[in-house]
Amino acid sequence: MPSSTSSSKRRRAPAPKGIVTREGALPAGLRLTASDRPGQAQPVPTRDIPKQPWGKIMIAVAATLLAGVAALEVNARTRLGLHAGDLDNSEVAWVEERARSENAPAAIVGDSRILFDTNLDRFQALTGVRPVQLAIHGTSALTLLEDVANNEHFNGLLIVGLADTMFFQPFDGYGGYVKRRNDFTTPSGRIGIEIDHMLQRRLAFLDSNYRLSVLAHRLDDDYRPGVEGPKDDIWKVQEVGEQRQTWLWDRVEYDPWIQARSRWAWKGFKEKFPFTPQLIAKGQARAKAAVDKIRARGGDVVFVRPPSAPQLRVNEEAQVPKAKGWEVLLSNTHSVGVHFDDLPASVQNLTLPEYSHLNRRCAIVFTDAYVRRLTELTPRLKLRADAPPPLSRADCVPGARVASAQ
Amino acid sequence: MIFNSLTFVVFFAIVMALHHARFFSWHQKKINLLIASYLFYAAWNPPFVVLLWISTVVDWWAAQWMVRAKAERTRKLWMVTSVVVNIGMLAYFKYGGFLLDNFVSLAASVGVQYQPPKWDIVLPVGISFYTFATLSYTLDVYLRRAKPAAHFLDYALFVTFFPHLVAGPIMRPTELVPQFAEPRRATAHQIHFGLALIILGLFQKVVLADGFLSPVVEKVYDAHEGVPQMLDAWVATLAFSGQIFCDFAGYSSTAIGVAMCLGFAMPDNFRFPYAAVGFSDFWRRWHITLSSWLRDYLYIPLGGNRHGPARTYTALMGTMLLGGLWHGAAWTFVVWGGLHGTYLAVERWLRARFAGWTPGPAAIVGLGLLTYFLVNITWVFFRAKTFTGAATMLKSMAGVAVNPVPMLALLPMLFAIVIVGGIVGTHWAMRKQTLEIAVERTPAWLVGGILALMSVAIVAEQGKGSAFIYFQF
Numbered sequence: 001m002p003s004s005t006s007s008s009k010r011r012r013a014p015a016p017k018g019i020v021t022r023e024g025a026l027p028a029g030l031r032l033t034a035s036d037r038p039g040q041a042q043p044v045p046t047r048d049i050p051k052q053p054w055g056k057i058m059i060a061v062a063a064t065l066l067a068g069v070a071a072l073e074v075n076a077r078t079r080l081g082l083h084a085g086d087l088d089n090s091e092v093a094w095v096e097e098r099a100r101s102e103n104a105p106a107a108i109v110g111d112s113r114i115l116f117d118t119n120l121d122r123f124q125a126l127t128g129v130r131p132v133q134l135a136i137h138g139t140s141a142l143t144l145l146e147d148v149a150n151n152e153h154f155n156g157l158l159i160v161g162l163a164d165t166m167f168f169q170p171f172d173g174y175g176g177y178v179k180r181r182n183d184f185t186t187p188s189g190r191i192g193i194e195i196d197h198m199l200q201r202r203l204a205f206l207d208s209n210y211r212l213s214v215l216a217h218r219l220d221d222d223y224r225p226g227v228e229g230p231k232d233d234i235w236k237v238q239e240v241g242e243q244r245q246t247w248l249w250d251r252v253e254y255d256p257w258i259q260a261r262s263r264w265a266w267k268g269f270k271e272k273f274p275f276t277p278q279l280i281a282k283g284q285a286r287a288k289a290a291v292d293k294i295r296a297r298g299g300d301v302v303f304v305r306p307p308s309a310p311q312l313r314v315n316e317e318a319q320v321p322k323a324k325g326w327e328v329l330l331s332n333t334h335s336v337g338v339h340f341d342d343l344p345a346s347v348q349n350l351t352l353p354e355y356s357h358l359n360r361r362c363a364i365v366f367t368d369a370y371v372r373r374l375t376e377l378t379p380r381l382k383l384r385a386d387a388p389p390p391l392s393r394a395d396c397v398p399g400a401r402v403a404s405a406q
Numbered sequence: 407m408i409f410n411s412l413t414f415v416v417f418f419a420i421v422m423a424l425h426h427a428r429f430f431s432w433h434q435k436k437i438n439l440l441i442a443s444y445l446f447y448a449a450w451n452p453p454f455v456v457l458l459w460i461s462t463v464v465d466w467w468a469a470q471w472m473v474r475a476k477a478e479r480t481r482k483l484w485m486v487t488s489v490v491v492n493i494g495m496l497a498y499f500k501y502g503g504f505l506l507d508n509f510v511s512l513a514a515s516v517g518v519q520y521q522p523p524k525w526d527i528v529l530p531v532g533i534s535f536y537t538f539a540t541l542s543y544t545l546d547v548y549l550r551r552a553k554p555a556a557h558f559l560d561y562a563l564f565v566t567f568f569p570h571l572v573a574g575p576i577m578r579p580t581e582l583v584p585q586f587a588e589p590r591r592a593t594a595h596q597i598h599f600g601l602a603l604i605i606l607g608l609f610q611k612v613v614l615a616d617g618f619l620s621p622v623v624e625k626v627y628d629a630h631e632g633v634p635q636m637l638d639a640w641v642a643t644l645a646f647s648g649q650i651f652c653d654f655a656g657y658s659s660t661a662i663g664v665a666m667c668l669g670f671a672m673p674d675n676f677r678f679p680y681a682a683v684g685f686s687d688f689w690r691r692w693h694i695t696l697s698s699w700l701r702d703y704l705y706i707p708l709g710g711n712r713h714g715p716a717r718t719y720t721a722l723m724g725t726m727l728l729g730g731l732w733h734g735a736a737w738t739f740v741v742w743g744g745l746h747g748t749y750l751a752v753e754r755w756l757r758a759r760f761a762g763w764t765p766g767p768a769a770i771v772g773l774g775l776l777t778y779f780l781v782n783i784t785w786v787f788f789r790a791k792t793f794t795g796a797a798t799m800l801k802s803m804a805g806v807a808v809n810p811v812p813m814l815a816l817l818p819m820l821f822a823i824v825i826v827g828g829i830v831g832t833h834w835a836m837r838k839q840t841l842e843i844a845v846e847r848t849p850a851w852l853v854g855g856i857l858a859l860m861s862v863a864i865v866a867e868q869g870k871g872s873a874f875i876y877f878q879f
Contacts, residue, residue, distance in 0.1 A: 030838065030839065030840060031674060031840055033673060033674045033677065033690075033694045033698070034578075034673060034694055034695055034698035034699075034702075035677075035689070035690035035691075035694045035697060035698050035701075036690070037698075038698070038701055038702065038706070039701075039702055039706050040551060040702075041546055041551040041552045041578065041580040042578045042580055042581050042673070042698075043580065043581065044580070044581055044582075044584050044585055044671060045581055045671040045672060045673040045674075046671065047662070047666060047671040047672075047842075048840070048842045049593075049595045049596060049599045049842070050599065050842045050843070050845040050846035051846050052845065052846065052850050052853055053850050054594070054595050054598035054599060054602075055594065055598065056850070056854070057598070057602075057850060057853055057854040057857065058598045058601065058602075060854040060858060061605070061854060061857045061858045061861055064858035064859075064861065064862060065858065065861045065862060065865065068858075068861070068862035068865060068866070069862075069865055072862075072865070072866060186449060186450050186451065187448065187449045187450075187452065188407040188408070188411065188413045188449035188450060191413045191416075191449070192411050192412055192413040195412040195413060195416060196412060199412070206868060208868065211617065211866070211867050211868050212613065212617060212863060212866040212867040212868075213613070213616075213617030213618050213621070213867060216618070216817070216821065217621065217815070217817060217818050217821070219817055220815040220816055220817035220818065222815070223815070223816040223817065224812060224814070224815055224816040224819075225812075226811065226812045227812045227813065227814065227815050227816075228815075229815030229816070229817070229818070230621075230815060230817075230818065231815075
């Protein structure tokens with residue numbers, strides 16, 4: 001009877017000696033497995049090491065790997081326009097910020113517009129408060145508003161940024177994962193993101209938008225009739241810094257081809273489903289319930305509508321008119337808000353390279369404008385005495401000298 | 407912690423350094439490995455380490471008392487205790503919600519409206535795997551196939567040894583415990599070949615399964631609207647056959663490589679399954695450690711083939727149905743197992759009916775392709791989340807779907823076909839040899855070139871750290 005304690009009698013693992021003929025009736029070179037030994041104790045497995053100059057092979061593999069990484073990095077920086085320090089989007093990063101938002105004085109939720117169009121440094125320079133960025137691209141702000149409403153630890157100021165159609169859409173969108181955020185709180189996830197970020201601060205090619213398979217799939221030029229291929233997906237449009245500070249990728253601004261792709265991907269914000277009065281009313285009711293919940297425990301909520309280009313605005317307005325969406329939202333929830341229509345003329349007509357998001361410099365200008373307006377509307381934000389001077393459209397044209405925190 | 411994560415890279419580097427450090431005694435190194443294995447598991451959900459401890463302690467003592475017992479009845483009692491505790495934990499965490507849902511449905515069908523509180527239990531990662539591993543310990547001792555381990559540390563390390571802990575290969579105590587008795591330190595060649603296996607495994611998982619095959623599968627199987635055309639349904643199903651193989655065989659290869667780098671040997675879990683001719687052959691090649699476990703601890707105790715045809719077919723079907731349920735708490739998995747049971751039963755009947763027939767080369771290939779075709783039919787139930795979804799796919803595959811639409815772009819489809827074709831072709835080319843033989847017969851420059859390309863592809867693919875499919879089981 002084989003014994004699981006009999007190993008003391010076993011020989012030391014033999015030195016590699018190449019393939020040997022193994023037990024049983026199988027052809028030479030085939031190992032027996034548990035499937036060949038029914039109803040018995042299985043012996044210690046034998047694992048052969050093929051005869052090869054493994055040392056040399058592994059040195060060659062390591063050298064090729066290093067050369068490959070170097071080539072990928074050079075390609076990423078010179079041809080693709082990627083930058084080191086772009087930390088990519090991740091669920092774990094959002095969950096970490098969400099944890100940080102508990103007991104924070106201010107937080108931001110919403111879709112990609114408020115995410116891209118808010119400069120946290122400028123916000124802090126103006127008010128002394130650095131809000132926690134919880135907005136998620138492609139996600140209804142309503143979903144995130146409700147998430148914060150359910151967070152008993154938050155009683156600060158919540159800034160809800162919205163694109164009207166996305167706010168009232170009948171599904172969560174990309175950020176649906178916030179409802180199962182516990183999946184992303186594992187110790188390995190947290191350690192993993194620290195290592196990821198450590199590498200991404202130094203290497204530009206680590207970008208999920210430029211993975212091998214993604215690039216290979218995007219070679220498909222809609223060859224098959226009737227199918228929207230991977231090329232029609234939304235390509236990279238943003239870069240992400242520390243604490244989820246996000247901005248429009250500069251290549252979207254300077255590369256006409258990428259810019260055209262991004263514009264095309266939005267498809268004019270023409271949604272497939274109708275924004276019926278019932279759908280909008282349902283969204284309004286959900287928003288009111290969430291706002292009331294936050295206020296009941298001492299918090300407050302304000303709304304912000306970042307700009308969109310006329311090419312999109314016309315369709316957004318057709319689906320969710322400002323009078324039925326935005327204005328009812330403010331009155332129903334008894335909230336104040338900043339709509340980009342209402343900002344001074346000096347900050348109108350900011351640059352929206354792909355129609356939906358401001359470029360990085362204009363995002364600073366827009367942040368400056370809406371935060372100043374918010375300080376007038378809510379006592380929870382105060383303009384610092386040493387706040388930098390106001391910015392205008394002139395500050396966001398290429399060549400203008402403006403720093404986010406000045 | 408998953409193998410395809412940077413966290414694991416750092417973890418493994420530390421474990422390797424500690425394991426090969428000369429200033430630790432063998433006893434201390436085993437303690438290091440035990441702690442590392444607990445950390446590996448706790449990296450998902452620390453409280454669930456308690457389950458590992460319960461399983462470890464209960465089975466250790468059950469085996470000890472089994473050996474000391476004078477009466478057969480007492481031995482049996484300790485064996486049953488072990489089975490009840492282990493299967494009880496598995497049932498609670500994995501099947502509790504499933505059983506409750508079925509009870510509610512059953513009650514509703516007879517007019518009783520029962521609304522229980524929501525079953526909100528998180529499934530501990532790999533519970534099915536380590537439950538089977540520890541059960542094999544007490545069962546082997548009970549069946550007098552093995553003596554209990556002499557040292558608790560060796561036994562605890564057998565249960566928790568991180569390379570096999572969460573997704574197999576499901577190891578038997580007699581395979582691993584003896585390896586802990588003497589100092590083990592991998593040779594340079596073992597480390598190099600172990601790393602080669604890790605590269606192969608990660609390439610299968612990160613590049614092929616996650617990068618190229620998964621998007622094709624998801625696009626069709628997870629489509630929110632529309633019914634796929636016949637071509638799309640078939641390509642998606644074939645892609646899933648490749649995805650699940652690359653995912654699971656990739657995990658097994660990586661696990662074997664990791665263990666080899668530490669100087670330990672783990673058993674084969676796959677033997678080129680898509681070159682199987684017939685289903686008994688398939689199950690000798692697919693998830694070998696599970697199929698042999700089910701055979702040794704379920705099929706044979708149920709009677710095996712020693713009590714007449716009726717008992718044999720019943721045991722076969724029972725084993726495969728439970729094997730299906732082992733994969734997931736859903737009726738679709740039961741049907742998957744049932745289909746395999748039916749295939750095995752039919753094959754058994756045909757073998758008896760045509761006992762004198764020896765297939766020629768063409769027939770072998772034809773039967774092999776038929777086997778692969780039928781395996782793909784079962785994968786539909788494995789992948790579809792509902793019977794409605796499975797029915798939709800099968801109708802599309804049969805070409806009888808109403809108003810089907812194209813779903814897959816041309817290039818992703820071609821990539822999937824080339825990859826799956828490559829997998830099946832490789833399996834046929836390798837069906838009568840081991841990977842090691844093939845590697846040994848390949849020129850060194852080609853081995854190095856392939857490994858180098860795979861390594862660069864893994865880095866270029868980056869991976870999103872997605873979990874292995876079998877973790878959910």
